[in-house]
Amino acid sequence: MYTKKRTGTSEAVYQKLKEQILHLELPPGSAISEIDTAAEFEISRTPVRDAFRMLESEGLLEIRPHIGTFVSLIDLHMISDILYMREVLEQAVLKDLTASYDKSQEFRIRLILQKQRELLDRESSPDELGRAFIISDNEFHCALYELAGKQTVMSFLGSVNSQYERFRTFLNFGDHDYLMRLYGDHNRIWECITKKDYDELANLISHHIYDGFNSNTEVVYKHPEYFKALN
Amino acid sequence: MYTKKRTGTSEAVYQKLKEQILHLELPPGSAISEIDTAAEFEISRTPVRDAFRMLESEGLLEIRPHIGTFVSLIDLHMISDILYMREVLEQAVLKDLTASYDKSQEFRIRLILQKQRELLDRESSPDELGRAFIISDNEFHCALYELAGKQTVMSFLGSVNSQYERFRTFLNFGDHDYLMRLYGDHNRIWECITKKDYDELANLISHHIYDGFNSNTEVVYKHPEYFKALN
């Protein structure tokens, strides 16, 4: 349902592997064995197995008994459905928020937006910028869900969103123009909320969420082996 | 993300325990130890641990390291959010369905509705009726999601829905009037889809989903120890 911190060892393995999978250092389809991973971390198979199970439940690994464990292929149909859920839920949640938001919390949003502004202005490598901005991007959306009192909805979406995160990394990680567009969207979304402009808000959210998915599709064919049933 | 069939042993334990939890044979808050469970099933702790982890990721168990494992308390706030997600997503999915549904699949829906009719007419114990009808109820909703081509959305919802299933069992499991209302809703929902009556469809879905949650609230106080932070 939602990620929970475990006993330390297995949690650390989980975090590390998830990071490697999302950053495509462990590419989709590649094999990963319990015993090798255990050796790398200098621990036994048991906590590795726990981490594998967690990653499997997030759809990032595929465990085939007695055959092997593999990084799951990117399923574009599934990602499409995930974005659909985000679109529909976020439109609903933010619409509710306009009707009931606590103005005293506005500083929190402005703080996040300011941080994003500085990240974009700062001179840093695309890789560094990409990672930092995506984290802040998630912060922004999380803050809005919390303001609306819908933390459960957020954590639910978070548990399925890693599939999309991986794909987004693949498409346009660190692309300054893309990140700039996202930042602009964030500002306009917040503006719509304060102005209670429902229709424009719904439009913005749809575009914001699907941005980066529908563009750059040609990149997919550079690594067709990463994807599931492309045809 | 979504339930996957494991190697048999751990899967069987998972299924059995989940059933017991959902039917409140293992009441919320009760302790359940790995070693005892392993003894009952006459297996070792390892597959039991796997099953526990799966149930934990569904939010049905709470594992506290070195202390014990407990059946999670029912979180009414979380259930409220789950129903909110179902409401919003189902309204969107079924609205899409009206615009594109394949009429040749209608027989499938009618078959399910006919089965529900027969279940309600048949003389059977409330317990038996309840279990059979709830299964068919899920079939109905699943079929609609499939017709709309949104299987992924359905399986995501399914992974969080068990929380609500447990609560529904607690409130009005086998209540003939309640089940009859659900059946009536199903018929009206399908009618709205064929007639493309969006507004009425949205209304029906809202009522249908929240039915049984907002009624019978007095029952909650018969077992306050089952719930999380009631005050």
Added chain:
DNA sequence: TATATGGAACTTGTATACAAGTCGCGAGGA
């Protein structure tokens, strides 16, 4: 040559012993 067969080398699944926390109760002392 083509085919069947068996075994080696890998994988994950399972059992089990032990490590390491947590909690509570009771003995001992102030």
Added chain:
DNA sequence: TCCTCGCGACTTGTATACAAGTTCCATATA
């Protein structure tokens, strides 16, 4: 009497040996 300390009985966490299934290739056989 009340407090403190420590031991013991629990829990889950970890390591490890072994079981069992899959794959593949070499070898024996028709």
